[in-house]
Every structure is written in structure tokens, then in C-alpha cells.
Amino acid sequence: MLSFNQLIFLFTLFFISSCNNANEYKRIRGSALGTSYSIIVDTKVKEHLIKEKIDSIFEVVNNSMSTYMDSSLISKVNLSDQPVVVDHHFIKVFNKSKEIWSLTEGSFDPTAGSYVNLYGLGPNTIYEKVDESKIDSVKKIVGFDKVFLTNENEIIKNNKNIFIDFNAIAKGYSVDLIKELFEENSLENFLIEVGGELTSRGYAENNRRWKVAIQNPIETNSLHNEIFLTDKSLATSGNYRKFRIDPITGERYVHIINPLTGSPLSNNILSASVISDSCIEADAWATSLMVMNPINALDIINEIDGIEILLLTSKNDEIFEIKSNGWDLVTQ
Numbered sequence: 042m043l044s045f046n047q048l049i050f051l052f053t054l055f056f057i058s059s060c061n062n063a064n065e066y067k068r069i070r071g072s073a074l075g076t077s078y079s080i081i082v083d084t085k086v087k088e089h090l091i092k093e094k095i096d097s098i099f100e101v102v103n104n105s106m107s108t109y110m111d112s113s114l115i116s117k118v119n120l121s122d123q124p125v126v127v128d129h130h131f132i133k134v135f136n137k138s139k140e141i142w143s144l145t146e147g148s149f150d151p152t153a154g155s156y157v158n159l160y161g162l163g164p165n166t167i168y169e170k171v172d173e174s175k176i177d178s179v180k181k182i183v184g185f186d187k188v189f190l191t192n193e194n195e196i197i198k199n200n201k202n203i204f205i206d207f208n209a210i211a212k213g214y215s216v217d218l219i220k221e222l223f224e225e226n227s228l229e230n231f232l233i234e235v236g237g238e239l240t241s242r243g244y245a246e247n248n249r250r251w252k253v254a255i256q257n258p259i260e261t262n263s264l265h266n267e268i269f270l271t272d273k274s275l276a277t278s279g280n281y282r283k284f285r286i287d288p289i290t291g292e293r294y295v296h297i298i299n300p301l302t303g304s305p306l307s308n309n310i311l312s313a314s315v316i317s318d319s320c321i322e323a324d325a326w327a328t329s330l331m332v333m334n335p336i337n338a339l340d341i342i343n344e345i346d347g348i349e350i351l352l353l354t355s356k357n358d359e360i361f362e363i364k365s366n367g368w369d370l371v372t373q
Contacts, residue, residue, distance in 0.1 A: 083229065105128050136190070153300035159176070180302075183303065259311065270372075348365070349371050
């Protein structure tokens with residue numbers, strides 16, 4: 042099986058011979074990582090040839106991080122009680138996860154997948170079938186401080202039952218890999234979208250700026266607004282259809298699992314959008330912000346260069362925005 046670096050080398054040779062003076066925008070669509078992807082790229086290379094290279098990247102990511110494949114590295118880590126050697130893709134995602142885990146004080150935690158498994162992913166199981174004793178039992182194997190990467194590129198867990206899940210960050214990483222592939226081949230204009238996570242470079246057709254939409258979290262068939270995405274990445278998380286309305290205050294609350302407590306956390310954050318230089322970072326932060334206190338999160342983000350956020354909250358079906366200091370500057 043070809044490594045990602047080998048894929049880039051072969052793709053580079055192909056582009057050198059086939060892609061001079063590119064000026065044709067192609068659209069490539071497909072399915073991967075349990076979702077869909079859509080890519081617009083300025084190139085003369087035929088769509089099916091680009092799609093083959095893109096699908097090869099998804100195959101590499103799946104082999105490293107898919108919890109649905111028994112043969113993947115992450116499945117071997119999850120099933121083993123011994124150290125497991127991992128590849129550089131796993132290491133990059135692991136290290137970025139550790140960074141965001143630390144910055145969010147545990148609100149982003151890839152080991153929280155055990156809670157998701159506990160709740161059965163069903164909307165009716167959260168309050169009926171899970172009690173405190175079950176939560177306390179799972180809590181013993183949740184915490185990214187219980188997982189370590191050695192100098193020998195081995196993953197070590199301090200409990201064999203710890204379950205690692207990179208689903209909240211793998212899509213963003215895949216977007217970055219495709220972007221890297223295009224940039225290695227001197228492509229200057231493209232928009233990459235995988236499961237709603239996006240990155241852009243250059244310009245759309247007719248020298249227009251890339252414009253992307255942020256969904257209305259209440260009326261899901263409509264848009265909240267459209268923004269310009271210029272040489273940046275965007276990720277959005279939201280629980281659009283899982284909510285309750287407080288009969289007294291009229292506030293709309295979403296239900297999510299707090300990795301710090303293992304309990305459903307009700308807050309009125311309906312969606313969190315993040316703009317960053319890398320999609321892996323935007324993806325992880327967007328997930329984290331759905332759990333964090335919005336005021337505390339805003340304080341943290343405003344101290345970090347290169348990251349901007351938009352939180353959409355609601356009361357009486359009216360949407361309110363919470364924005365970081367530079368959101369408007371990077372979207373207009």
C-alpha cells in the first residue's frame with residue numbers, strides 16, 4: 042500500500058506532465074469517512090483521476106483512524122492491552138488532540154467515545170437507561186491524560202478498556218491532507234469540503250471570492266448567513282435536531298455529553314463555527330465549543346492568534362450571536 046508521501050510524489054509527476062496553465066474548474070464528489078465530500082478545483086486534470094488520488098487519501102486515513110475497521114491502527118490500540126506502534130497520521134492527530142485537550146481543559150477528549158457507547162447514540166436512551174453508577178464506571182477509563190505516545194511511536198493506555206475515537210477531528214485532518222496534496226502540485230484555486238468541514242485557497246470561477254454558508258440551526262432548511270472564506274478553514278458543530286425548550290424561559294437547549302462529567306450537559310449553544318488556518322484545528326475546536334461555557338471559551342479564543350469563532354444561541358426561537366474579536370474581519 043502506498044504511503045501518503047508516495048501518493049504526493051506520484052501525483053506530482055502526473056501534474057507536471059498534465060497540468061500546465063490550468064484554468065478549468067472541476068467538481069469532484071464522493072463518500073468517505075461515513076459522510077460525503079465535495080471539491081472544486083482549478084485544474085485541467087480529469088475528474089476521475091483526481092478522485093482516485095483523493096479516495097486514496099481517505100483510505101490512508103481509514104487505515105489509521107477508523108473505529109469501524111478492525112484492521113485499523115486505532116482499532117488495534119483500542120483492543121490491545123499492550124503498546125501499539127502507530128503511523129505518522131495517527132501521531133499528528135494524537136498530538137493535536139493533546140494540544141486542544143489541554144487548551145480546553147478536557148472539553149475536547151477523544152477517549153470520551155466510551156460515554157457515547159454507553160448512551161447508545163439513541164435520543165431516547167440518555168435519561169432512561171444510564172444511571173450514576175454506570176457513568177462512574179465509564180469515568181474511570183475516560184481522560185486523555187490516561188493515554189501516552191512514546192518516543193518509539195507507541196501508544197500506551199493505562200487501562201486496557203480505554204477507547205479512543207478521533208471522529209471529531211479526522212474529517213478536518215483529511216481536509217488538510219487534500220489541501221497539502223493540491224499545494225504540493227501548485228494548485229492555486231480550490232474549495233475542499235468533507236462532511237461540512239471546509240478549506241479554501243485562491244479564487245472561485247470568474248475571479249470571485251469563495252463564499253460559504255452557515256446553516257440556520259433552528260430552521261435547518263435555511264441559512265443563517267453566508268461568509269467569505271479566504272485562504273482559511275471552517276468547521277461547524279451543532280445539535281440542530283436534538284433539543285428541548287424550557288417552558289418558563291423559552292430558551293432552547295441542546296443535549297450533549299460532557300466528557301468531564303459523563304453526563305448530558307444542557308446549554309443553549311445551537312452551533313459553533315470556527316475559522317482557523319488548519320481544518321484539523323477548526324474541527325477540534327468546533328466540537329469543544331459545544332461543551333464549553335461560551336463566555337470562558339470566548340476569553341480563551343480571544344487570546345489565541347489565528348482562531349475566530351461564531352456561536353449561535355437561542356431564546357424564544359430568536360438566534361443570538363457570540364463572536365470572537367476578529368470574526369468579522371476574516372469573513373467580510
